Amino acid sequence: MSHSVTPVGYLRSCFKEKFAIPRQPQLAPAARGVLELVAPFDRAEAVAGLEQVSHVWLLFLFHQALEDTPRLKVRPPRLGGNQSIGVFASRATHRPNGIGQSVVKLERVEPGRLWLSGIDLLDGTPVLDIKPYVPYADQVPEAFNRIAEAPPPQVALEWHEAALAQAHEHALRLGEPLVALIEQCLRQDPRPAYQVPEPERRYGVLLWDVQVRWHYPEPGRIRVLEVVPG
Ligand code: SAM
Numbered sequence: 110m111s112h113s114v115t116p117v118g119y120l121r122s123c124f125k126e127k128f129a130i131p132r133q134p135q136l137a138p139a140a141r142g143v144l145e146l147v148a149p150f151d152r153a154e155a156v157a158g159l160e161q162v163s164h165v166w167l168l169f170l171f172h173q174a175l176e177d178t179p180r181l182k183v184r185p186p187r188l189g190g191n192q193s194i195g196v197f198a199s200r201a202t203h204r205p206n207g208i209g210q211s212v213v214k215l216e217r218v219e220p221g222r223l224w225l226s227g228i229d230l231l232d233g234t235p236v237l238d239i240k241p242y243v244p245y246a247d248q249v250p251e252a253f254n255r256i257a258e259a260p261p262p263q264v265a266l267e268w269h270e271a272a273l274a275q276a277h278e279h280a281l282r283l284g285e286p287l288v289a290l291i292e293q294c295l296r297q298d299p300r301p302a303y304q305v306p307e308p309e310r311r312y313g314v315l316l317w318d319v320q321v322r323w324h325y326p327e328p329g330r331i332r333v334l335e336v337v338p339g
Contacts, residue, residue, distance in 0.1 A: 151221035
């Protein structure tokens, strides 16, 4: 059986590229975005009652990771990229139907628009459905996952003085918690685990419309070098 689905909306996200997006929602509370609903879901009726809900599940398409050939095993970045596990034991982006799910904070509701935070989704992500989080049913106190027991360990982060001033300036202009966003994302160390970070090597990512550049003076320590128009 095949079945076609149509997005109910598209996400406008702080993340303009896949690199440096947290591996799961809630890891960067300062990561914000707006879900723009499309017709007929852009009308007030479709979101009536949602103002009584703090978090929602988003079901979405990994539109920049779609593949024709199904994979049975994947190598999750969490395991260093060199260990493979079954596709159904992983939350990796390579999936049989390209469907992802994230529970995110609902900051504000208006007809046609949901303001979200704690997102782990790329700009332009097509959203297939939205469901309210139901604490009594969705929380499982005895749950465990021995592959993903805790959030990834964080690295130390420091700022070049000028970079911090630049970040504050852009934060004001954007009306976004940019300093917190940079710190929350980079502390999770977006670099692939197999790469040894040479101190001379520069890394960069586009957040909103600014390019953030950093390096590793030594393994386990990030120094933010500049935050400039992207
Ligand atoms: N919480 C979701 C889940 O469990 O289904 C996503 C988990 S997945 C490991 C998170 C990663 O997906 C992010 O770090 C980002 O690189 C990637 N990603 C986010 N949105 C995407 C999109 N629209 N297309 C492709 N990759 C995306």
